Amino acid sequence: MSQLVKLIIDGQDYEAEQDSLLIQLLIDKEIKVPYFCYHESLGADGNCRMCMVGIEGQKRPQIACDTLIKEGMIVNTKTDTIKQVHTDILELELINHPVDCPTCDQAGECSLQDFYMEYGLHSSKITIEEKVKHNKAIDLGSNVMLDQERCVLCARCTRFTDKITGTHELGIVGRGDEAKVTTMPNRPLSNPYAMNVVDLCPVGALTSKDFRFSQRVWLLESADGVCHGCAKNCSIIIDHNKLKYKDDTIYRFRPRRNDAINGFFICDTGRLSYRELQENRQETPLLDGVKISEDKAIEKAKELILLYKRNTSIIIDANLYTQEIEAIVAFAQEIGADVYAPLDIYRDEAFGDDMLRSSMRAANAQTIINMDINTQKPKKVGLILNFNHPEKFESAATINFLTHTRAETALTLPIATFTESSGSLTNEDGITQFSKKVIHKNIPVPTLIESLKRVSQ
Amino acid sequence: MSFKFTEDNLLEIERLKKRYPAPQALCLPSLWMAQYQEGYISLEAIDAISQVTTIPAMEIYRVATFYTMFHLEKSDKIEVDVCKTLSCKLCGSDEILKHLESKSDIKINHVECLGSCGTAPVMQINDKNYENLTNTKVDAILKEL
Numbered sequence: 001m002s003q004l005v006k007l008i009i010d011g012q013d014y015e016a017e018q019d020s021l022l023i024q025l026l027i028d029k030e031i032k033v034p035y036f037c038y039h040e041s042l043g044a045d046g047n048c049r050m051c052m053v054g055i056e057g058q059k060r061p062q063i064a065c066d067t068l069i070k071e072g073m074i075v076n077t078k079t080d081t082i083k084q085v086h087t088d089i090l091e092l093e094l095i096n097h098p099v100d101c102p103t104c105d106q107a108g109e110c111s112l113q114d115f116y117m118e119y120g121l122h123s124s125k126i127t128i129e130e131k132v133k134h135n136k137a138i139d140l141g142s143n144v145m146l147d148q149e150r151c152v153l154c155a156r157c158t159r160f161t162d163k164i165t166g167t168h169e170l171g172i173v174g175r176g177d178e179a180k181v182t183t184m185p186n187r188p189l190s191n192p193y194a195m196n197v198v199d200l201c202p203v204g205a206l207t208s209k210d211f212r213f214s215q216r217v218w219l220l221e222s223a224d225g226v227c228h229g230c231a232k233n234c235s236i237i238i239d240h241n242k243l244k245y246k247d248d249t250i251y252r253f254r255p256r257r258n259d260a261i262n263g264f265f266i267c268d269t270g271r272l273s274y275r276e277l278q279e280n281r282q283e284t285p286l287l288d289g290v291k292i293s294e295d296k297a298i299e300k301a302k303e304l305i306l307l308y309k310r311n312t313s314i315i316i317d318a319n320l321y322t323q324e325i326e327a328i329v330a331f332a333q334e335i336g337a338d339v340y341a342p343l344d345i346y347r348d349e350a351f352g353d354d355m356l357r358s359s360m361r362a363a364n365a366q367t368i369i370n371m372d373i374n375t376q377k378p379k380k381v382g383l384i385l386n387f388n389h390p391e392k393f394e395s396a397a398t399i400n401f402l403t404h405t406r407a408e409t410a411l412t413l414p415i416a417t418f419t420e421s422s423g424s425l426t427n428e429d430g431i432t433q434f435s436k437k438v439i440h441k442n443i444p445v446p447t448l449i450e451s452l453k454r455v456s457q
Numbered sequence: 458m459s460f461k462f463t464e465d466n467l468l469e470i471e472r473l474k475k476r477y478p479a480p481q482a483l484c485l486p487s488l489w490m491a492q493y494q495e496g497y498i499s500l501e502a503i504d505a506i507s508q509v510t511t512i513p514a515m516e517i518y519r520v521a522t523f524y525t526m527f528h529l530e531k532s533d534k535i536e537v538d539v540c541k542t543l544s545c546k547l548c549g550s551d552e553i554l555k556h557l558e559s560k561s562d563i564k565i566n567h568v569e570c571l572g573s574c575g576t577a578p579v580m581q582i583n584d585k586n587y588e589n590l591t592n593t594k595v596d597a598i599l600k601e602l
Contacts, residue, residue, distance in 0.1 A: 168513035173522035175569075184518050185500060 106204030141188025233427035308383035318362035321423020460501035544574035
């Protein structure tokens, strides 16, 4: 660790590492300073010029993202000069901006809007007709839409494809007021992390094709969650809401910063997995493909379990929460059944990479391994209790506990998905996270533990 | 259609490689070579440059679009580069442009400063600057080509 030095910001004493970036200290200490181009994962670029601060001893205001902290530095962020500088630079950023906030998806989470309310509040000196026109709805590929007029040329997206993914699809071409972000002709944005540029974009230039025009962001409720796409367990934010006359619905997953696991990003597969999660849900108990009442299903399940006593195997999905797996194992001991959690089906070498995607596509596989559960396939037995495992195994009788519908005729009991119940998960690196119940359905589906309790009573 | 640098150009690139400390410096010389070789810079040429210089293709594309003297489209017409910067504007480049626009067998490119502000307005055809332009002078120059 390098040396700690003292500095003064707006008359307050602070301590920071020598030669670390001033803007990072300002952000960490929640001292307001406007910025577009700086991002902790991408480093300083110094192109937007918004983060000007006054430093005593320096003739002109300096950008905080290119200022290294030195001993005894005296920094001012709130003087009238600095405020005027922020206002003037913001006016320049906005000069060709179309100000189409009413139809912009970024509205409500847009840096330009926020800074305008804070520092701008000016009227434009040029008319709409005089503004430089660019293209407004360009499909860049990988579910990313570009509006070149809204862009402030902060280059976060191009730096993401240069530095993080190393795929170099995006770049700023042209010069002056003709400069714009684009891909090369016929070479669309295509990498498994492409949609992160939508989160990185501080304005409405890059929006998600998936989320576009579906909800206003201020109507959404955000809750912490954990992605179940693979054994990496990236931390996510689940944006959902329950509109009048509608059910609680998830509209998007966003990455949640977690330095121990995923940093600032998630992969596109994980980001879009919320769609599958909500489609084709198993909501009622089934027998031979026909809906039956819950009481009848529980009764039937109890009968079967009794009938095949000492001749039962239990199959566990490696995506279930640790608490659910523990409950199943306890139940198995109670009825004297063998427990299996075959992991082979989750292995997908093509999916894995050295960033955030694991080739083990089951969220809680590590817990299966930690608990020493048999990962082989079950031998042929009388009764199989399948707890949402994707494979079908041969047996005389089967009871399925499913989150999503399947083309099977066996007795089926519905169970809640991971967003509708709480529990913890351990990822492949041994990091455990707790995930809270987020979605409250109008007609709730029982959680696995609730169903299990009723069956074992 | 694929692009291949000529043997001479490849040798020249190898010679220049030793001169510069970083491969990025090879970008502009190789863009010039490609343009002289084919008359314009195709996407295939950008890929070829990317391969010999180990710079990502996008970065070369960015440079090629930034500088107005690089042409990314093939043109059968005579390319006339007209300066659009301050000195030429003040000395009447707008009038020259209007006059040029009436002609059909040329392609007009609006370019940044041609480095000859003292003799504005200026246009450039095939790397040659034509200075102190007037409409009659433009007609004479185009006739000569």
